[in-house]
Amino acid sequence: MKILIVGKGGREHALAWKVKQSSKVSDVFVAPGNVGMKDIATLVNISETNAEELANWAEANHIDLVIVGPESSLVAGVADQMNAKGIKVWGPNQNAAQIEGSKDFAKIIMNKYDVPTAVHQTFTNTADAIQYLEKVGVPIVIKADGLAAGKGVVLPTTMDEARATVVDMLEDNRFGDAGARIVIEEFLEGNEYSLMCFVHGNKVVPMVMAQDHKRAYDNDEGPNTGGMGAYAPCFTADSDETAIAVKTIMQPVADGLVKEGKPFTGFLYGGLILTKEGFKTIEFNARFGDPEAEVILPLLESDLVDVILSMLTDGEIPKVKWKNEYCVGVVLASEGYPQEPKLGYPLKNVKADGVNNMIFNAGVAEKDGQIISNGGRILVVTGSAPTFKEAKANAYAMMDQVSTEGTFFRKDIGHRFKEK
Structure with a gap:
């Protein structure tokens, strides 16, 4: 099979890396990708939001499956264009992507289908x-x-x-x-978790739960960011906690979108908070989280392409296998991120061993043969191991080799982890 991944960040690097491992796959393309991915995929110079050009290219190059990474591509209608050409695509169409594209729409769905969330109102x-x-x-x-x-x-x-x-x-x-338009909602107390699910219509298959770290600095201080690091699993895919979250939140939303005539296909992300009353929903995203993708995909034992293809059929819900390990991911960011990141610093050691460590490149570019920083979040270093402590040690040992002038990273990723 020939697979096209749409996007250019660390999530797309992780998806390309995982897809490349499939015995069904001969060629992996990423559009537009980044220079840090070129060892594992062929880069295609088309913007991730140019839906029509991406679909034309996929058709001309006989692509068998398209996996859409970022929300901007989904809202731009990349899945719609692929569907119109009869190309298999993993990612929701514009209608279903409203679950992320409009917080107000998401709240309307949650209210209508009795999904627990914060008290809220919308204003213009x-x-x-x-x-x-x-x-x-x-x-x-x-x-x-x-x-x-x-x-x-x-x-x-x-x-x-x-x-x-x-x-x-x-x-x-x-x-x-x-x-x-803005949504104002009550502040909920509790630990936050990210639950990603494979979803196709009414079919919902949970992944292991992860925990993202949104604040820029240690001790959860500083401004909100796109994510400074993550770890998994907080709860395994077959845990009671995950089963409850699927039953009360993820399945009702998938079923609700079907009833609304906006069936969802792709990675459905539930941003959840575990309150004294149980799980409540902070938000939904219409795609794999980033940096959650970089710590969840290394734990996936099943063939990702197999899982997606079996979800896309009308057959049974697939059994998905997970490694009995932990994975910790730490983001290397540019100084000044998220407000005004300083770019253009030379980077070192942007490749990892691929056994206990991986480096997934995001905001990188090449200048005069040198890899340089080219985004707020530059890359994600991950460490995997049978214990959380070892996984974290692996990640930070690698980060010490990678960090350089003009960059910073949080030193406390996983600080809320508790041994089960």
């Missing part, structure tokens, strides 16, 4: 939003309705900060059209 008017803030108080969560690259969520702890955030989004257009 500053005065109404501030009036509501003054009624409910802080701490509070304020979200841009649309896509903001994982940065459109603010957690103000003072009323002044909350008011300023509303003005910033609704009047100062901090997130452009994505912030023209």
